[in-house]
Amino acid sequence: VRLVESGGGLVKPxxxxxxxxxxxxFTFSSYCxxxxxQAPGKGLEWVSSISSSSSxxxxxxxxxxRFTISRDNAKNSLFxxxxxxxxxxxxxxxxxxxxxSGYQKDNWFDPWGQGTLVTVSS
Amino acid sequence: QSVLTQPPSASGTPGQRVTISCSxxxxxxxxxxxxxxxxxxxxxxxVLIYRNDQRPSGVPDRFSGSKSGxxxxxxxxGLRSEDEADxxxxxxxxxxxGWVFGGGTxxxxx
Numbered sequence: 001v002r003l004v005e006s007g008g009g010l011v012k013p014x015x016x017x018x019x020x021x022x023x024x025x026f027t028f029s030s031y032c033x034x035x036x037x038q039a040p041g042k043g044l045e046w047v048s049s050i051s052s053s054s055s056x057x058x059x060x061x062x063x064x065x066r067f068t069i070s071r072d073n074a075k076n077s078l079f080x081x082x083x084x085x086x087x088x089x090x091x092x093x094x095x096x097x098x099x100x101s102g103y104q105k106d107n108w109f110d111p112w113g114q115g116t117l118v119t120v121s122s
Numbered sequence: 123q124s125v126l127t128q129p130p131s132a133s134g135t136p137g138q139r140v141t142i143s144c145s146x147x148x149x150x151x152x153x154x155x156x157x158x159x160x161x162x163x164x165x166x167x168x169v170l171i172y173r174n175d176q177r178p179s180g181v182p183d184r185f186s187g188s189k190s191g192x193x194x195x196x197x198x199x200g201l202r203s204e205d206e207a208d209x210x211x212x213x214x215x216x217x218x219x220g221w222v223f224g225g226g227t228x229x230x231x232x
Binding site: 036112 | 214
């Protein structure tokens with residue numbers, strides 16, 4: 001089971017970035033997926049979750065209206081479109097697999113990818 | 123400020139037992155499972171405890187979790203140097219319709 005994030009980089013405030021997470025080693029289409037971030041010197045912060053069929057999507061209040069989570073089950077890929085980026089969006093962004101049965105809230109994040117760094121700065 | 127409250131630091135000597143607390147609310151821990159993650163800087167976080175007190179295969183039985191009301195605890199017995207890491211509790215919050223994490227506890231093995 002492997003998750004590999006990509007797409008991070010340096011972007012100016014107000015700009016956009018699209019993160020990708022390539023999944024392998026499991027039936028991607030059966031699992032919920034999540035994005036979690038960690039700002040420099042700070043703790044883990046949940047960003048967004050998406051159910052296996054994209055029917056249920058959730059966002060943290062801090063990113064609602066600016067970020068869009070999506071997935072392509074045919075390509076075993078998870079995405080995070082980040083618009084109107086702000087300085088405080090600077091963080092390492094991790095994708096993490098959720099559960100494949102029951103409610104999203106009852107399942108844990110495992111495994112996690114190694115993360116991709118997003119830096120928002122002028 | 124995190125929705126779940128953890129002490130910022132904890133410490134112990136090799137062989138000791140340490141506990142890390144996690145305090146939430148009725149809409150988070152009070153009505154949902156608690157999960158614990160271990161994070162070593164520069165690596166991917168790893169689940170230590172799921173559904174309050176369950177240990178994934180491969181996690182040593184030195185790690186144990188418990189929950190009571192709106193609080194939870196992670197206990198580590200027989201402390202080892204490799205346990206030095208950041209530990210996070212997490213739970214679903216029904217009021218927020220999202221996951222919440224504690225601020226993290228940095229464990230130092232003296």
